[in-house]
Amino acid sequence: MLLAATGDRLPQVVYWGPPLPADAPVDTLARAHAIDVTGGMLDENPDVSLSPEAVRTFPGQPGLILRDHDGTPMLPKFCFKDAVQDEDSLDLVYDDKINGLTITFRFTTDNRTRIITAKTILETDRQVHLHWLAAPVLPAPQQSDEMIDVSGRWCGEFQLNRTSWSPGMRFRENRTGRTGHEHFPGLLIPCLGATNTQGEVYGFHYGWSGGHKMIAEELPDGRRQIQWGHASRMETQAGTRFESATLYVTYSPYGLNGCAVAFQRHVRDRIVTWPKGQAHPRPVHYNCWEAVYFDHKLDVLKDIASRAATLGAERFVLDDGWFGQRDDDTRSLSDWEVDPRKYPDGLGPLIQHCHAEGMTFGIWFEPEMINPDSDIHRAHPDWALGGEDQTLGRAQKALNMALPEVRDFIYDRMAAILSKHDIDYIKWDHNRVLPMPDADQTRGSYALIDRLRADFPMVEIESCASGGGRIDFGILQRTQRVWLSDSNDALERLRIQHDAALFLPVAVTGSHVGPRRCHTSGRMLDISFRAWVAAQRHMGFEMDPRELDDHEVAVLSEVTAWWKANREWMLSADIHLLDSPDPSVLAEQQQHREGEQFVVFAGKAGTSAQIAPRPLRLTSLEPDARYRVELINRHNAPALSRGYPLLKEQAIEVSGTWLMHHGVTLPWNYPDTMWVLEGRRL
Structure with missing residues (x-):
């Protein structure tokens, strides 16, 4: 310049x-x-x-x-x-x-x-x-x-x-x-x-x-x-x-x-600043939100945690509903004290159970928000940002984060929970827009997060705002993960993740395997597609694992094990979007920083206009190098895939020039499916 x-x-x-x-x-x-x-x-x-x-x-x-x-x-x-x-x-x-x-x-x-x-x-x-x-x-x-x-x-x-x-x-x-x-x-x-x-x-x-x-x-x-x-x-x-x-x-x-x-x-x-260093493995998440919502029962959560651990989860995140009188989304925001009705012995028994299952523990907060139906609002209505007659959002107002006394109160309540328990993760939510734009509000939120990060430096934070409502490089200076969308629909996630990769790396982008019937779209998708879409980013689960049949357990366990085996290099990989000749195929190439290996995810988001798949060109390879390329989930080819593309039968060894100028020929497959190729420079 x-x-x-x-x-x-x-x-x-x-x-x-x-x-x-x-x-x-x-x-x-x-x-x-x-x-x-x-x-x-x-x-x-x-x-x-x-x-x-x-x-x-x-x-x-x-x-x-x-x-x-x-x-x-x-x-x-x-x-x-x-x-x-x-x-x-x-x-x-x-x-x-x-x-x-x-x-x-x-x-x-x-x-x-x-x-x-x-x-x-x-x-x-x-x-x-x-x-x-x-x-x-x-x-x-x-x-x-x-x-x-x-x-x-x-x-x-x-x-x-x-x-x-x-x-x-x-x-x-x-x-x-x-x-x-x-x-x-x-x-x-x-x-x-x-x-x-x-x-x-x-x-x-x-x-x-x-x-x-x-x-x-x-x-x-x-x-x-x-x-x-x-x-x-x-x-x-x-x-x-x-x-x-x-x-x-x-x-x-x-x-x-x-x-x-x-x-x-x-x-x-x-x-991003990484509490345990960038090289430390990012754990597979389990989030309980779409399993139980506000209906917290200790025995149920323990059972779910054990099942999640068996599937490969390494962190259990307790979502909304653990505090105050929080039986729905209309009350108790800002009353950040454990609900004795649901947790008569506090959070300790659940945390200890998760640790016994080999998982760390995370917890949900929405610190900048307040419900009118809360003890704190009744005591301090002046702490709310905006007029008394404002339109509520999700039955809540925003706290005035420019006020030092508000930040001190939130800090004290959160610090009390973090100090008492072995918690290594916060899902930090922000579920409504503000009643007016005010730069002091953003600066106040930054100050609160910075104070908590200074006093609890080993606690990771995820930025969530009804999904992707607060994702930017300013909040990422203070957090380690973003919740890209509240949609766990793998088909919607395929497109969202693809386009978000223009700005966001694998390591910070959370992606979860959702329920068999998606709670936000009503769509039903195969477990293989759901699992591979989640494996494109920082992988996790967010469903009731009690609904899984034996086949789904086997597939999810297999994909999770694959992700764990590859995360060391994938989480520092570059995401290259591929120029797919078929508009229904959203394809990307995640490549090792030194170019020694890559994985290609080719997700089919709809019915193709042509009958047979067009070759998919790869990118950013060494033209004269030879690569071994294998379709690792070729066993997923359906009965209607009746031909003999070589990748459906075995790995191939070809030059970078061929891969970038001819491209790989994939088998036919149904919509809402994913082909996964592994490549290694020989």
Whole structure:
């Protein structure tokens, strides 16, 4: 990335792409970046700077909007003050002496993950009101005809939207106060002809767990700018210092996968902190939610725990319903004390039983929420965020996390549970949107999690918000796992996991084998498909194991054992999405960091248009190397698969060139099935 400035004006990015030669003529490149002017234009094109300024007749959206302490609109004009650069970081400092403002643009680079991080910091000499502060503004390529951003819904997260570029603005703003199912803060801009595996792509992610805004604007002269920041007017109080969240960006010459692998590696290796170290095996989960819901009976839970352990589970997670008078989802949130009706001897007997079965123990909290029907709300109604007449969500309000007394109360209740019991995992839920966007709410939640992490450093945390409602790199700085969706429907999960891999690695993405009849879709799916879809990510179970017949027990045990045998390398693998010639097949290649082995999951999400499977090309292999490839679940081929593709009979040894240019020919199979190939470089 090459930045340049004219005189003392704010800099702009004049090149962003493959590495330039060390002796590149940067002065020439900076001047050669300028575009022509003609009739009807200004005599010089205003810069698409790191914070475009309205006062310099910039024709698009400015990067900063603020008012003075008395409400007067301000039009900043920044001039160069200082630059501090070392091997992998750069601070550019500019000030506006007339208005008493200083703006700093902070960049860091990571050569191993190929991520550049960027942040904007605004400091003032008096109280001002901030309406909009963009992270460093970057250009978008003009060799692109579309952009890909991410929307979604409950049980349907990570839906990719392709929007054509046109004059004007693509404006997306999330004002729900959390990351949101609907507005995952990610953007991918493919250049013409780019696919999963080839072509140029630019990637963006805004690492913030509150309301946020994205602007993708094409100016009248054809130039394009990308802006990310907190949602407008998120700062409800005047202040003297404001900063954006971190913007993570990358460039890929290898299609969408180049961006995906960069984001995956950066999350796993730089953002997440692992209590027992990254090399420690991630345990197979069992979560009891869809087995018992609120109906907690100790003997039943012990029986379920024993069955889960027999299947291969290594961690038991006690979900909602263990505290207060929590017999349904309308009461007791914030009354974080063990229910003596359900647990007359406390949680100890259940935890001891799980430990005896070889499992660790995790527990569910929803710390930032409160039910009106709770002891704490009756004692402190003023702790709730928003008006008394607000619309409830799941019969609950949000606590005002900006209040220190609220954070202290939640901390004390949670710390009491964690201190008394051997608990190594929290499922941290967040089941409603906020009544208004407020950056202090997000900062307060961060402060609470940070305090708990400091005092209980060996406890892992999963970010859940009705499934995927709070997934971003900001929350992942404080957690080790995300609950991608409340849907345990393997067919829905296949698609959600596939698209989420553009930003998220295997290690942080929880995926569970759900009940035979899915509780959120009503769909019934075969145990093999359910198990293999869960085995694509951090594997777990979330069903009543008492419903399983002998065949289902055998299949689930076999797939779980396979996952355990491979997790050491898979949890640090890169996920490459494959360019499937059959739209009904969602295929990915999880590859060892050094390329020595891989596994391909080819999930069939519907009926194919053609009668026989088309060859599936692999990616990112060494062309001249030989690979041994085996279809490890070929025994699942149905009677209607009547031919003799070689992979249905035996492993094959072929070159990387053949695998990437001809591709593997898989047997025919029904919809809602998964083929699994193992590959190893010889």
